[in-house]
Amino acid sequence: MHELDLKAIGVTGINQKLYNIPKDSNERHWVIRNPMGQHAIACGVDGPLMIDIMGHVGFYCGGMNKEAEITIHGHAGVGVAENMMSGVVWVKGNASESAGATANGGLLVIEGxxxxxxxxxxxxxxxxxxxxxxxxxxxxxxxxxxxxxxxxxxxxxxxxxxxxxxxxxxxxxxxxxxxxxxxxxxxxxxxxxxxxxxxxxxxxxxxxxxxxxxxxxxxxxxxxxxx
Amino acid sequence: MCGIVGLYLKNPRLQPQLGAMFKPMLIEMTARGPDSAGVAVYRNPVKDNEVKFSLAHDDKAFNWRHVEGALEEALNCEAAIHQTGTHCILVTDGKEEDVVKWLKANAPGVRVVGSGHTVEIFKETGLPEKVYDRFNLGSATGTHIIGHTRMATESAVTTAGSHPFATGADLCLVHNGSLSNHNRLRENLKREGMEFQTENDSEVAAAYMTWKLRGGATLKQALEDGLKDLDGFYTFLVGTADGFAVVRDPIACKHAVMAETDDWVAMATEWRAIAHLPGADTARIWEPEPATIYTWGGNA
Structure with missing residues (x-):
């Protein structure tokens, strides 16, 4: 398990890190701390990663997801898993407007x-x-x-x-x-x-x-x- | 696109920190509104026989002292002025209508931004952080505060066109959205005697509320009538003497989120603004329902 601190590296830092993981990597499980309601966290992930986001997220979290299993341990803002292609986005709390908008595939679970x-x-x-x-x-x-x-x-x-x-x-x-x-x-x-x-x-x-x-x-x- | 934020303190011990707690909330909404910003802070209530005016003049070097003296002499009243940048807070025991009339006749460049017993309104063009600092709001003590960051879509980027807009004694409104029937409504309200400073759609909403409240409606009734008469999309946050009210249009496509803890109630266009508050992680969080009026701390 690897930890990423959004407060320290920002959304771009987090997403770039996730994009750079090779498809055959064993480093599969990533935990994101301090999401602070920021937008587009773990957006555009293209690989079989397990991503746990520890808190409430802003807009478009997990958007365009391919293959990854993303769990949001909190509430999600507008457009969670927007245009997801495959994989899973799992929201432990509630989701705001337009959840799963235009999504092509995969599974979106909203517990609340x-x-x-x-x-x-x-x-x-x-x-x-x-x-x-x-x-x-x-x-x-x-x-x-x-x-x-x-x-x-x-x-x-x-x-x-x-x-x-x-x-x-x-x-x-x-x-x-x-x-x-x-x-x-x-x-x-x-x-x-x-x-x-x-x-x-x-x-x-x-x-x-x-x-x-x-x-x-x-x-x-x-x-x-x-x- | 605009950002709106509000913070109401349930715990009086936090009042000295109001301005400091609110600052990151407003700044977080900069991406939604970098043109202009405005804040209404509720603090330092004046005596029952006094009125507090928020006044503004485009010229920073405008001689407010002169206004103070001339007003005292003309209306035979006490007046005290405190200037901050282009704005000034005037406290007087003169009659409100007389003061407004006198200002209009004798100080034509002065705009009345708001009035009441507790509210102070500051607004200007520029980045929210700069506007906030310009008015020394970071150190503000008070009970509650509402703010707006503007990205103009309907009218010019001017100080007069920025929010909050006053709607009556201690009442003011900030708006996220745009109204589609504001031109017709403005003409109708002009016939009812309302005056306008701008071409702004939100000013029409504020004037509509003012007109309703003058006619004897409660704030809740005015907002309910607004749901019928205001066409367009909007989330309104209305600051009141002792709290605030929130309402969204029936389609509710302008975002809004609310949160509450034992210490505070907060409202914002996006959660990331509220995320800065102490205890936000464990707050009760919800989205205001469409066409539903929420009020805090007051008898709306």
Missing amino acids: DASSRCGISMKGVDIVVGGSVGHMSAFMAQRGNLVVCGDAGEALGDSIYEARLYVRGRAVNLGSDCIEKEMRQEHLEDLARLLDRARMKHRPEAFRRYGSARKLYNFNVDHADAY
């Missing part, structure tokens, strides 16, 4: 609550939230799974494409073109796998599934007057 626009424009990531998510979550979500163990705020899944949304609690209301869908065996199995990976002890049967009605995919000539 996530704020508004969680999973906005997600493109294949799996997101598991232990608590609730705020308004406009999964807005324009394209692919991947968003699992919410608590409640979902207003306009869940507005203008959603092919992402799957699972909510255990109450969805205040659904956004445009988002509907409740039948929970089939394949969905229960997928959900069980995701809950297991996120170490959440809920029964898949307790969740409801939401997805796209696919009514916005094509122009509807009956609505021409509205334009």
